[in-house]
Amino acid sequence: MRNRYGCWTAMGLFACLTATPACAEALESSIPEENAPFRIAAPQTLAGIAPEHWDLDDIARAERGAATEARLAALPQEAQPAPAAYGPPAPPSPSDPAAAPSITDGPPPRDANGHVPREFSTHRGFFRQTGAVGTELALLSAYVGAQSIPKLFKPTTGFHFKDEGWFGKDTHNIGVDKLTHAYNTYLIAELLHYRIHRNTGGSEGDALTAGILAAGLMAINEISDAIEPDSGYSMQDVTMNIAGAAFSVLRNTVPGLKEKVAFKLEIIPNGNIYSHVGKKHYEQQRFMFSLKGAGFEGLERSPLKYLDLQVGYYASDFLNSDRDRGITPKRHLFVGVGLNLGELLFAKSGSRIGRAAYSVLDYLQVPYTSLRYDTTGRFGN
Structure with a gap:
């Protein structure tokens, strides 16, 4: 696709260049004498200007007239008007650092999540x-x-x-x-x-x-x-x-999702405090998505910044002993409000330990710091 557009661009430039008087004259002079009938016709004289002197500066002099030219000639050299030229002004010289700043100067650009675009990345792929x-x-x-x-x-x-x-x-x-x-x-x-x-x-x-x-x-x-x-x-x-x-x-x-939403785990202590494996291990777990008040600018000056809105799930009564007694397993889908201890205790901490604690608490909910209502009608932690 890129090669096709490049071809059209080259053809357009060629057409524009061959339409200019200077190009026509160059093409004419390049044709051998024996092919004179096929030469490009020279452009007509404009305001008494010979074709071999066709340029914008000559046109400007002809339009100004002899009297104006005499007054301009009497001016100092630095006050003379700059000669006209075809096309846009020439780009600044790359050798001049002030005129041609490099895109590599300074730190690379970053998006809202702190990522460097691919063209500036040190590790692509x-x-x-x-x-x-x-x-x-x-x-x-x-x-x-x-x-x-x-x-x-x-x-x-x-x-x-x-x-x-x-x-x-x-x-x-x-x-x-x-x-x-x-x-x-x-x-x-x-x-x-x-x-x-x-x-x-x-x-x-x-x-x-x-x-x-x-x-x-x-x-x-x-x-x-x-x-x-x-x-x-x-x-x-x-x-x-x-x-x-x-x-x-x-x-x-x-952008903004990390500041606003967290996927958290809460582990409720049991008789053994913590069970490493097995069904008892699963029974201790509460999983939740937390919508963090601290992630919203409108709440940054409000006490609501220390609270999270929670939606989560856990299960109970599914141990083998529960099933043997004929107890029906229960599924608990809950909504609630939890305390964001990371924001409350460590958001402004400048120490390494404080920053680490803030990060850990973005993935863990401390037990007994929430109020919830679930689909079984249970209200509490």
């Missing part, structure tokens, strides 16, 4: 940006792989798929495990984006690179489930992994 976080990827791969090692010491089977369902009451964990997949992938994508953004100077596309790496890492990790007899490679899990990574990409590319 997926593979160059991936190379900027080789150490981080190695550490994450080692951590994810370590989670799968215990499975190798248990009975295994061949690779197989399994339909685990979504949020139905007949599923093992009533969908909480699916939100766990989305949240874990989201966290990995956020971490990788932070490191890529820092290591590449904010090169454009770093959020997408981070999202692809996070979703790919979690998809590989899913293989360990595919060799368990009572589990399998779940496409529902993979879909939720992609959803979590996609939200990270949106949050880091859509």
